[in-house]
Amino acid sequence: MSRRQLFWAGAFGSLLLSLLLNLSVGAGAIGPGTVFDAIFRFDPETYEHFVVLYQRVPRALIALQVGATMACAGAVLQGLTRNPLAAPATLGISAGATVAVLIGVYLFDLGMQAQGLSALAGGLLGFLCCLAVARLVARSRDPRGLTLILSGALVSMLLFGIANALLLSDPSRRTDFLAWVTGNINHFYADRLAMFWWIGALALLLLLILARPLTLITIGAEKAAAAGVNVPVVTGAALIAVAFAASSSVAICGPVAFIGLVVPHIVRPFVGGAFGLILPAAAVTGAVVCLLADLFARTAFAPYLLHTGLVMDLLGGAVFILIVKRRYLTARTRRPA
Amino acid sequence: MLEATDVTASYGDAPILHGLTTGFAAGRLTALIGPNGCGKSTFLKTVMGFMPQSTGSITLDGIPIETMGRRSLARRVAYLPQESYCPDYLALGELIELAGYARYSLLGGPSARDRQLFHDALDIVGLADLVHRPVSELSGGQRQRAWIAMVLAQDAELILMDEPVNHLDMKYQYAVLELIRDLTVRHGKTIVAVLHDLNLTAAFADDVVMLRDGRVEAAGPVRDTVTRANVERVFDFQADIFSHQGRLVCLPFGSSPAPAAE
Numbered sequence: 001m002s003r004r005q006l007f008w009a010g011a012f013g014s015l016l017l018s019l020l021l022n023l024s025v026g027a028g029a030i031g032p033g034t035v036f037d038a039i040f041r042f043d044p045e046t047y048e049h050f051v052v053l054y055q056r057v058p059r060a061l062i063a064l065q066v067g068a069t070m071a072c073a074g075a076v077l078q079g080l081t082r083n084p085l086a087a088p089a090t091l092g093i094s095a096g097a098t099v100a101v102l103i104g105v106y107l108f109d110l111g112m113q114a115q116g117l118s119a120l121a122g123g124l125l126g127f128l129c130c131l132a133v134a135r136l137v138a139r140s141r142d143p144r145g146l147t148l149i150l151s152g153a154l155v156s157m158l159l160f161g162i163a164n165a166l167l168l169s170d171p172s173r174r175t176d177f178l179a180w181v182t183g184n185i186n187h188f189y190a191d192r193l194a195m196f197w198w199i200g201a202l203a204l205l206l207l208l209i210l211a212r213p214l215t216l217i218t219i220g221a222e223k224a225a226a227a228g229v230n231v232p233v234v235t236g237a238a239l240i241a242v243a244f245a246a247s248s249s250v251a252i253c254g255p256v257a258f259i260g261l262v263v264p265h266i267v268r269p270f271v272g273g274a275f276g277l278i279l280p281a282a283a284v285t286g287a288v289v290c291l292l293a294d295l296f297a298r299t300a301f302a303p304y305l306l307h308t309g310l311v312m313d314l315l316g317g318a319v320f321i322l323i324v325k326r327r328y329l330t331a332r333t334r335r336p337a
Numbered sequence: 338m339l340e341a342t343d344v345t346a347s348y349g350d351a352p353i354l355h356g357l358t359t360g361f362a363a364g365r366l367t368a369l370i371g372p373n374g375c376g377k378s379t380f381l382k383t384v385m386g387f388m389p390q391s392t393g394s395i396t397l398d399g400i401p402i403e404t405m406g407r408r409s410l411a412r413r414v415a416y417l418p419q420e421s422y423c424p425d426y427l428a429l430g431e432l433i434e435l436a437g438y439a440r441y442s443l444l445g446g447p448s449a450r451d452r453q454l455f456h457d458a459l460d461i462v463g464l465a466d467l468v469h470r471p472v473s474e475l476s477g478g479q480r481q482r483a484w485i486a487m488v489l490a491q492d493a494e495l496i497l498m499d500e501p502v503n504h505l506d507m508k509y510q511y512a513v514l515e516l517i518r519d520l521t522v523r524h525g526k527t528i529v530a531v532l533h534d535l536n537l538t539a540a541f542a543d544d545v546v547m548l549r550d551g552r553v554e555a556a557g558p559v560r561d562t563v564t565r566a567n568v569e570r571v572f573d574f575q576a577d578i579f580s581h582q583g584r585l586v587c588l589p590f591g592s593s594p595a596p597a598a599e
Contacts (some may be wrong), residue, residue: 079424209444216435218424226385226418227491228411228439273427273471274435 004277007270011284018291022060023052026298030056058190063290063308065193066185066256067263069200069245071286074260075267075278076207076242079218080235083148084327085320087260088123088246091152094257095159096126097250098181102166105177116196116251123247124240130155183256183309185294192252203245204283210238211275218273256309258316259286265323338363338527339384339495344393345551346376346383353379354551356393361544363494366521366528368538368559371548372572377531378419380548381497385416397495411439415493419500419531421484423472429483430468433458436490458489461524462516478509485516489524496520498530502537510534514541535576539563539585547571560585 023035030038030048037043038052070088077086088094100122104110110118134143134151143151163181167174179186207214213234216224221231246260267281290308293315297306339361346354353376361367369377383391384402395402397413405413415436423432433455437447447455459465462482467475472483481501488496501517502510518541520526532538538545538559545562547555548571555567563585565578576589 082422082424212435212438212441215427215431216438219427219432219435220418220420220422222382222385222387222416222418223421225387225407226411226414226416227436228408230407268426271426272431273424274431 004271007267007281011281011288014288015284015291018288018295019060019064022063022291022295023056025295026051026056027302054190055187058187058193059185059294060291061197062185062187062189062193062253063294064287065197065200066249066253067259067286067288067290068283069204069249069286070256070259071263071282071289072204072207072279073242073246074262075264075282076214076238076275077260078264079214079275079278080238081144081148082218083144084265084323085146085149085261086152087258088242088250089156089255089257089260089316090149092126092130092155092159093123093243093246094126094250094255095156095163096129097123097247098255099159099163099166100125101251102163102177102181106166106170106173112192112195116192116199116248119247119251120199120244123250124243126155126159127239127243129159179307180254182307183254183312185253185256185290185297185308189253196248196251199248200245203241203248204279206241207238207245207275208279210234210241211279214238214275215273218275254309256290256312258312258319259289261323262316262319263289265319338398339529340394340396341380341384342394342396344380344383344391344395346379346388346391348379348388348390352551354383354391357548357552359546359553359556361495361527361529361546363527364521364525365543366518366530366541367544367546368530368532368542369546369548370532370535370538370571371554375548375571376551377548378499379551381416381499381529381531384497385414386410408439411491411493413493414495414497415488415491417484417488417496417498417501419503421480423480425473426471427473428469429459429464429472429475430455432472432483433468433487433490436487437492439491454492455490458486461489461519462486478505478512481505481509481513482516485513489520494525495527495529498528500531500533502532502534510537517541535563535568535587539587563587 020032024030024032030052034048035052038049042053043049074087077091078084097119100118101115104115104118130152133155134148135141137151138147167177167181213224213229216227216229217231217235225231263282263286267278267285271277271281293311294308297308297311300306342358344354344357345352357380371377379388382388384395386403402410434447437451440451456465459468462485464479464482464486472480475483485501502513505513514537517528517530521528542559544557545559546553547562547567554571555562563578565576568574568576568578574589576587578585578587
């Protein structure tokens with residue numbers, strides 16, 4: 001078996017395993033047989049069936065959605081910007097979507113559907129702000145490197161500041177969004193998943209269709225254009241898809257950070273540099289990471305629950321440091337390409 | 338096959354090409370030479386449509402290039418930029434497969450003929466054994482040949498190359514240029530290559546187009562065009578040009594006074 005086949009077997013194996021673990025492990029352990037029954041032969045009288053179908057299944061589905069969309073969004077952003085630190089959370093998309101939802105809720109009393117639209121617009125705006133700041137700072141139309149990441153950090157801090165100010169401004173409703181704002185995989189958000197899941201799914205489908213021209217663009221805009229790619233159209237469509245995918249997942253359960261940053265680095269050594277393989281691999285791996293993070297958040301300090309977003313922040317922070325150390329702080333041992 | 342008439346192009350306020358007019362014959366290797374900043378690379382970029390501020394007409398077999406879409410242009414013209422970047426982990430085979438993009442349908446991939454073409458392209462540059470190797474792990478010379486293979490795999494009749502032997506040592510410069518000349522001789526390609534070295538130009542090119550300040554100063558077959566007078570006029574630089582064992586040799590004097598002419 002080649003390294004690549006081994007990876008796919010491992011990825012799908014761990015997806016099934018983590019899904020099963022996620023559904024059966026919890027405050028009360030529920031055997032795989034009962035989980036199966038709850039899904040396929042649901043009995044409303046059985047408490048365990050109820051827990052599985054109305055609490056654990058929604059959580060697992062949210063973890064799948066968030067993991068897949070964020071990981072793919074990060075992979076595309078890292079490829080297009082050629083920046084190993086690019087991700088929805090580092091380029092202002094997550095912060096933009098978060099603050100847009102909170103502005104909608106606290107200032108305009110928007111319903112859930114309108115919050116989703118607001119998140120999409122906010123994510124896109126957050127990303128454009130990050131690009132604008134980076135262009136101003138770098139005095140270049142095509143800023144890359146740490147400038148882009150620092151601009152993203154700046155924009156995100158500013159936007160999260162606004163988000164926190166909004167939360168603090170309304171003590172009576174603060175609790176509704178206090179958990180959401182840190183990124184929280186929870187069955188409360190099942191309605192949001194039901195309403196917004198298709199946005200992420202469509203965006204990922206579009207990215208998959210664009211996989212080949214996107215891979216060409218990672219080699220260089222002129223090279224891609226010379227090979228027949230309409231670079232502005234493909235880049236624009238992909239960035240909008242990325243912003244919408246990430247923002248829709250923020251609209252569901254808040255800004256779960258760092259999946260988009262970490263997962264592409266995990267999968268590339270195994271599946272190579274072509275998006276046709278990176279995207280499915282990132283989707284599966286992102287889902288596994290989210291399922292496991294959710295499991296950890298629920299069980300590690302039981303009976304206390306951690307927010308999955310906090311677990312991801314801890315995990316992602318460590319990986320962020322590793323990447324910065326390897327790519328930016330150590331002498332370059334890699335040959336320039 | 339490629340005709341440029343009165344082409345101008347500029348970067349912002351800085352004009353680079355000032356009414357450049359020249360033509361490139363099919364099946365030949367034409368070297369584009371001239372001092373730094375004379376517009377060699379800019380001319381290739383203008384042909385590819387990368388210079389938004391350009392005027393004049395560029396036609397390919399009589400068809401204006403600006404009327405051809407990206408995909409149809411890519412089926413006829415391939416371009417190798419000066420600097421090439423390859424993301425980590427992208428395997429040589431994956432890179433070559435991308436070259437056929439202009440022939441694929443939206444969801445389709447390479448046909449059997451494409452696959453044969455890719456194999457042949459790698460074979461020609463001598464990298465067929467390294468299909469699964471990441472491009473970033475290849476040596477400098479191998480990588481340059483990989484980019485040439487990618488250009489070949491695009492299966493275009495006209496290939497534009499911007500300094501294809503830069504960053505290569507002497508041995509690879511000769512190896513790569515031999516390979517490039519072979520593409521015209523054995524595979525019927527038309528190649529326009531920006532070169533810096535007059536000796537390499539003299540050794541490999543059929544024709545030469547000499548640029549200075551965005552205009553064509555001299556053009557024609559190498560032996561008639563690479564002359565002492567032309568080199569001095571174009572490069573502001575004195576050199577002795579003579580034939581040695583049947584090969585044209587360019588021996589620079591720099592700015593010191595030249596010894597008696599041949």
